[in-house]
Amino acid sequence: MIAPAQGGLRVTAVDSLAAGEGIVPGLPIADARALLPYLAVREADPCADAEALARLAGWCGRYSPLVALDGADGLLLDITGCAHLFGGEDILLADLTRRLTGFGLTLRAALADTPAAAWAWAHAGPGGVLPVGVARQALAPLPVAALRLPDGMAAALGRLGLRRIGDLMDLPRAPLTARFGDAVARRLDLVLGRASEPIAPLHQPAPFRRQLAFAEPIGTRGDIDRALEHLLDGLLVDLDQAGQGLRRCEFSVFTVDGGVQRIGIGTARPSRERRHVLRLFAERLEEIDPGFGIEVMTLEAPVAEILPAQQAALEGGPATGEAELARLVDRLQQRLGRHAVVRLEPVDSHIPERAVTLVPALAPPSHRPWMVEQPRPLxxxxxxxxxxxxxxxxxxxxxxxxxxxxxxxxxxxxxxxxxxxxxxxxxxxxxxxxxxxxxxxxxxxxxxxxxxxxxxxxxxxxxxxxxx
Amino acid sequence: MRVSATNLFKLRHHLGALAIGGAALFERLVLSDPVLDASLPWGGLPRGSIHQLEGVPGDTSVLSFAAGLTSRCAGPDGRALWLRLRRDRQETGEPYGPGLARYSLPPDRLMLVEARAIPDLLWALEEGLRCTGFSVALAEGISPDLTASRRLQLAAEASGVTALLVSPGPVRTRSVALTRWRVTAAPSARGVHRPRWQVELLHCRGGKPGSWIMEWDDAALGFAVVPALASRALAQAV
Structure with a gap:
């Protein structure tokens, strides 16, 4: 891969064969060609790379809701509390590696106590799971570049003979900070877990979330329906315990071929009605294309509002007018679009087209009448x-x-x-x-x-x- | 045996209900003019059923008549559902709040729904008719066929919501609607602000067709029939 850079075209990425011939990223294209005349060269497309990475991040949602982009070529997953769902950390990492390799990707994966340690272990170490408590010994032999120091600082440390992370660990901190600012000490803290580093997930995790993984991929509509019902039952229990009702609900399916499909529904009022939510989803379940099969499903309620526990009316029994109206509005909006179900509201203006505005159908009424001095058309x-x-x-x-x-x-x-x-x-x-x-x-x-x-x-x- | 008018009325009412297979008698809606109400076999317009209104091309008066009827159906505190097709926006304009005020349809009791296609509109209408939160549902731009109208009629009967189906031009399909009206504009005799409609009752189950000139009575919020003779005399006088 090549891209325009300072002083002409330079190599930005190489495959393992080219690397074996001594071609490294940063090399001018002319030098690379001199080393290897039959080098196959393609132009880099950073935008497409970024898109592909974002898609991959979406796919990683099957392992954890907290997925963050890391640089232009990395993904960071916070799997706290997720590993046991897959049978342990080792199995999770192996599964991830196997699947991504199956997609034809080359990757280095590592799992550690802190994001910085995992990065170091993946980029400079052998990868895999870094066992708890041995980070110090394991990371010590890695080069200082694995700390992700600012440009030039690794070289500066190298000139002082500090080439390994272990060399830095034993140094007194005061002179180190005096010479290099707090960057080195801080990075070291992050790697060793003495300071915490937040990650910025692509999607804010929903407060209510349920996940279902299948031993065998499923594909029929009946199976999808049953799985959704199962997820919803769980989600409603969570919501009920929290005294909340969902306003938005997102259903994601992860297919075998690495695709993610999401459908969402919204309700005008907080709801915990199973039948109603299922009916809203039923309108759109046809959009889901299971392809070669669905492996994992999640159901999330990204937006929930307080809905006190109440004596639920028997399902299918007579409902009150207001509740029935809210359900109707949800169904209409689901099929016709959010802006297709509205009501009018007066505005103070004497210009005819400005005297009216459209508001959501169930917006609280202002009880203002129409201001009419002269007759107006219908x-x-x-x-x-x-x-x-x-x-x-x-x-x-x-x-x-x-x-x-x-x-x-x-x-x-x-x-x-x-x-x-x-x-x-x-x-x-x-x-x-x-x-x-x-x-x-x-x-x-x-x-x-x-x-x-x-x-x-x-x-x-x-x-x-x-x-x- | 002498058959009293009330008995005859009750019998008709009953037969009317049986004719479309409904067990319950229709609750009726009084259109506020005694002449008009008396000419309908139910003594008014039956609720919980579908009624068709048709206009003629180039004349949107049927929409204002329908607005009046919607207001009568909704009464002082009922809710109304108003469904339209998106493509009719520019053609016939959008319902305008300050103009609806005249027909006493306040903003918080009128829900507007816009559909992109006729199947969506019919679906939304049926959903609306099943919801007892409404008193009346008005749908513009459709004239359903026999099957569709039967579905709508059943939904309306079950909930008691009245359905008004407005077609911009002549209705050519058969339907199970209890009444079908043709509404055109009529010259007003008492100034631009006193609109009049030429209203023809084309079809009425168990009743006779008729034709009237009507006005909107702002005080009673109802329809008033203009006596034919008076209207002509006044029109000539102006």
Whole structure:
């Protein structure tokens, strides 16, 4: 792999064969070609690499919810409390290595007490599980570069003869800090677990989470349904004990071929109703493509809210109007989209299109009535439509108008109602509007307006805005 | 034997209910005008069933009539569900709050639903009809076939929610709707702000078709039939 760098193209990554011939990252391409004329060269694509790494991070969610990216080519998993699910740390690491190798990836994996020690063990050591309590002895022979020191510092230490981590461990700290700042001492602390290092997980772990791993991959819809029900039962028990109800719920399936598929549902009110949640998921379970089989499933409730324990109504029994309404809203939103189920709410503005806003269907009511001084149309066109108008005198109400190619003869009109722009909100130059209520000969009623006035440099224009 | 009008009414009512297979008698909705209510065999519009309204192309008056009917169905504290197709947004405009005020539909009692396709709309309507939290569900832009309308009717009967199905043009499919109306604009005689509708009852199970000119009565929040003679005389006078 090559990429443009200082002084031309340089090698950024090599495979094991090229490495065996002495090609190392950082080498200019010309030198590499001189060493190995038949070297196969590809251009590096860091964006695609990053995407692939992020996908891989998603896949690693099967082992632990806490997965963080580490540099451009590393992943960090916090498996605290997860190892026993796989039969122990050794087995977990072996499983991870086997699967990733199966995907055709080359990797070095290590497991240790601290993220820094695991990094050192993976990059400079032999990898594998670093047993508890022996980190000090095991890490001592590793080169100081394994501490991930800032650029040049490893070389500077090397000039002093400090080449191994063990050399640093026994030194008094004061002179070390005086010479190199606190970076060296701090990195050493992190590796040895004397200081803690937080990791920044890609996905914040959900407060409620259940996981199910299958001995044999599953694939049929019936199996998926049953597994989901099982997960949900567990999740609902957790929620119930915490006195919480879920607002969002995410179902993830990990397939054999390394893919992750997620479907999510949302509820308008905190819920612990099994039947309701299953029904919401049922709408979307068809989207899941099990491929060659599903190995692991997780069900998470990333957003939960307080829902006090209550005497649950018998399932399928008569429900109260409000609860029933909330369930209906959830179902409608699940299928039609979040913004498809709304209600109107008045806004203080005299500009017609600003007098209304849409709010979620179950938003608490403000109990404000519509402010209506003059009659308003029942329907408002989202964008006013230009019409051709004839009038006796320019300032008069229209006699005829042509809208959507149909000529309307006006029988009676009322108006104008003059609406000035809101100077605190509209751009300068916004023109005032004169609204007319117009009825044509057939009795169809319209709300038209003239934008601007005669005598201005720009001629006024007429628009259709509402229908009664 | 002398058959009293009440008995006859009860019998009709009963037969009407049996005709569509429902065991319960319909609760009826009074449209507030005695002339109109008396011409319907139920003495008003039956709740818990579906009714079709059709307009004519280029005339959206049927939507304002439907809004009035929705308001009657919802009453002072019922909830209404209003379903539309997304593609009709620009064509017929969006329901406008301040305009709904006239028909006494306050913002917190009206839920708006927008669907992208007709199957979604029908599904949402059926879901809404099963929910007893609503008094009435209004769906714009559909005229379901026999099977779909039967499903809707069953859902409406079970919950008691009234369904109003509005079609922008003439309805060509058969359905099990109890009534079918055609609404067009009628010239108003008392100023632009007193809208009138030409309302034809095209089909009415167990009743006779009819035709009226109606106005919205802002005080009673109901429909008022304009006597044919008066409307003509007034129209000429203006």
């Amino acid at each position: 329907r408002l066109l989202p964008s006013p439509e230009l019409i051709e108008v004839t009038a006796m005198v320019p300032d008069d109400p229209p006699l005829t108008f042509r809208w959507r190619t149909v000529l309307h003869r006006v029988a009676q009109t009322e108006g104008p109602e003059r609406l000035s722009p809101e100077w605190w909100r509209d751009r300068p130059g916004t023109r005032l509007r004169d609204y007319y209520w117009v009825e044509d000969l057939e009795g169809r009623r319209y709300w038209l307006y003239r934008e601007g006035a005669y005598g201005e440099p720009r001629a006024p224009r007429w628009y259709m805005h509402g229908l009664f």
